[in-house]
Amino acid sequence: MTERTIIAVGSRAAPYHANGRLFDGQSPVAQPVALSFDDAAKTLVIATDEGDIAHQWPFESLRRVPGAAADQLVVSSTDAGDARLHMPGGDARLIRTRAPKLDRRHLRVRRGRLAGLVVAAVAAVALMLAVLVPALADRLANYLPPEGEAALGEATLAQVRNALGDALMGPLPMCDGPEGLEALAALQDRLSPEADVTVRVLDHPMVNAFALPGGVVILFDGLIQTADSAEEVAAVLAHETGHVVARDPTRTALRSAGSIGVLDLLFGDFAGGAMVLFLTERIISASYTQEAEAAADSYAHEALARASISPAAIATLFERIKAERGDADPIVQHFLAHPAMADRIEAARAAVPEGQRTEPALSDAAWAGLRAICD
């Protein structure tokens, strides 16, 4: 340690001496050099074997080349381009006390350009997700043949069942109580005899329903258990059938087919899985546009009126969920916090034809069968 103690005595002969190897940045052959400090001129003096001063690197200009190994120190100078000076690792402290910017790194990319690129990338992705994919999906949905739609629906249903199922029990089971299925088919036939729609029930407590491409409507068992009467289930069914007839789910599913790759790209390492879950959630609680919802509602009102069922049933269902669970309940939030929901309840009441003569949506036995479809 003592032989390296620094005592600055003059401008020339500082008592620090070490041997290093200089790579001049032009050739990979090392030049053995003798190193010393000129503390007056604030430079690192690099001399050849013969004692001639070859370079003087200002302390300010010295940069350490970061590295894993502590046994040697590699130094460059902002004044000396590609040149590299290899010196004993033990000297790091001596250099550090003199070179104030030893560990500084310079940024090669200008911040302005980087910010511009961030904006461009965000814009490209937003353009893709918000404009191009939806526009293209909406057009293509009209040209998709029925078999294609059915296949898309099947794939989407499998995705939903996997997302809601769990690792041990496998995908979420479908309910197939024969009386229940029969009741649903009869009800569907009465509501929309012209539409080719299959109704299935998933064994999950969620109070929800959704439509899939290819004429499939899915009810969750939670909805059937929460409904007070077959009329309320019929109202939900009619609304979802409205979406099927308008091909809303086909558009959404095609959109997600286009979006999934883009989102995967952005989120990289951490979880493509989370993205799939997110998109599945969007299919289940499919928020279609205001116009699409309004169209599905008016389809439902007509279908219900034609089938001698009161369109007001949907209003009673929503109101009862709200009364039973309170405003803070997430399901109520989901259904009712939507500003248009109050209007929709009112519209349902208004759609009841004057002097409508209603008939029960299902017989008591069929209703009991439907409620037990998942048992």
Add this chain to the structure above:
Amino acid sequence: MSVDEVAPVAFAGRRGSLMALALRVGLLTLATLGVYRFWGRTRLRRWYWSAVQPGGDPLEYTGDGAEKFAGFLMAVCVLALWLGVVNLLLMFVSLSWLAAPWLAYVLSVVGLIPVWAYARYRARAYMLARTRWRGIRFGMAPGAAGYAGRVCLHGMFTLATLGALWPRMTFKLEKYRTDRTYFGTLRLHQGGQWTILLPAYTPVLVCGAFALASLLLAATSTPRMVWLAVPFGIGALYGIVRYRVLSIRLMAEAKTAGGLSLIATPDPVRVARIVGFGWLAITIVLALPLIGAAFVYALAPAGRIELLLATDPTNPLALLALALFLILYFGLFVAYGVLRHGLITMPLWRHYAESLTVTGTSALAAVRQRDRQAAPEAGGLAEALDIGAAI
């Protein structure tokens, strides 16, 4: 001027410092929702490069996180358009013609292969342009499109011959890359022919054929033959590891540059041991907290946690469960990265480095510096496609 004729490659990095670095990088990546990964990868590369020391002098990685991030953003601009529209069209065509979505999945993966190869070449060129040894830059001549074409072509040959032409693909692609690689003004050359790899590949072919044959027999006539597939399958798996190591060795020893050449002696058994024990250790370490969590979950009353989360998400107990779940989920991600670096990547690098010697180093005197290449794309395409996830 005296220059040693032989320069053995040393490896000077310590596991502890690498794992600490990987931990910092992992946590920062998590905290920034993945944005830090570009800077993180740069820091890790700097560590690995500087640990590898041919002739005692460390390699230097001069890449820059911001540069990588910028390259990634450029790639996103292009790929977002490509992926969205093309995936949508493929899905439409697949559904219209076949009434099934599988064709779209297959085509979107197959369609990415040339893009992937192109990106890989560009990423390697960027990496080399940002690598120095003794102050001199490496570099790679342009040729990404040609590389992508060759990957597709050789891939088809290999598939068509049920894997028999795999060594030909390995060699031709390595030759294409090597012959375009420079150290300063010195161009590398891949000598030899693809047939030098055949002896190393034969065991894979033989074991694979027997495994396949016993599976076919089991499926068609004698179900008991399925047991015969197990030893042959394991043999083929080890054969693949052995082939990879030996092909690196054989091709390294056939590489020259001016008067320089390489002596490479990586050991397949050692590599198989590193990889095998590494994965075993990682699996055990990561499984422990999962088993613990499953235990806690099993002890909780049935359905109680889900119900709480669904109905009363602001309940402290539900928040606690959610927080624990998130910590476990993301903690496993970070731990996996740290362990993989410490137990697999670094030991492999150390072994490959320490089993390599550069000979004929007096030829270095003729080498001169090459100009710095601007690389606006900076391997961003590969980054966006998540290629080379290790470092």
